[in-house]
Amino acid sequence: MTSCNPLLHLEDAIGEISRKMPGSPRTEIMLTRLHFYVQLQLGAWFESSLKPYGLNHSAWLALMLIYSRPQERVSPSDISATLAFSRTNATRVVDELEGRGWIQRHPCPDDRRKTELGLTEAGYQLIREVMPVHRQRMRDAWQDFTPEEQAQFIALQRKLLTRLETGS
Numbered sequence: 001m002t003s004c005n006p007l008l009h010l011e012d013a014i015g016e017i018s019r020k021m022p023g024s025p026r027t028e029i030m031l032t033r034l035h036f037y038v039q040l041q042l043g044a045w046f047e048s049s050l051k052p053y054g055l056n057h058s059a060w061l062a063l064m065l066i067y068s069r070p071q072e073r074v075s076p077s078d079i080s081a082t083l084a085f086s087r088t089n090a091t092r093v094v095d096e097l098e099g100r101g102w103i104q105r106h107p108c109p110d111d112r113r114k115t116e117l118g119l120t121e122a123g124y125q126l127i128r129e130v131m132p133v134h135r136q137r138m139r140d141a142w143q144d145f146t147p148e149e150q151a152q153f154i155a156l157q158r159k160l161l162t163r164l165e166t167g168s
Helices: 006-020 026-053 057-068 076-082 087-099 121-142 147-166
Strands: 103-107 115-119
Touching: 006 026, 026 057, 026 121, 057 076, 057 087, 057 103, 057 115, 057 121, 076 087, 076 115, 087 103, 087 115, 115 121
Parallel strands: none
Antiparallel strands: 103 115
16 A cells, blocks of 8 residues: 555555455445545535634534524524534634624523624624635535536435434
């Protein structure tokens, strides 16, 4: 193994394990490992376009969640639940965004014991600046896929997700 290609190393390793343990689910192992590897690479791909703005993927997702709501307000628990963040991670992200001046906390009008998060003018400005760059990055990532392949990929990902969430 002289190549620096991680996928070749992965395929070689899976092949060696399959040789040592006949009956190993080689295809399923490759699908799983490849999925994890692609997810890491995709994350790094997008992080690199957010970093110049002082953002990471988690912070960007939280900003987009707030921006996506009709009233542009969410609770901290909405961030945790919707983005599948732990409460600790959601708190860290909210504190970071607030510290950077991109969001602010507001008392909930329906229940003053609760807090809502909303964008500041600086947050809106950041979104207006980053969105065109991020959209282009998305187009670049998926440009080699036809619209039909993209639709098929979405369907396959949803099918896998359903299987993982329901166990059936």
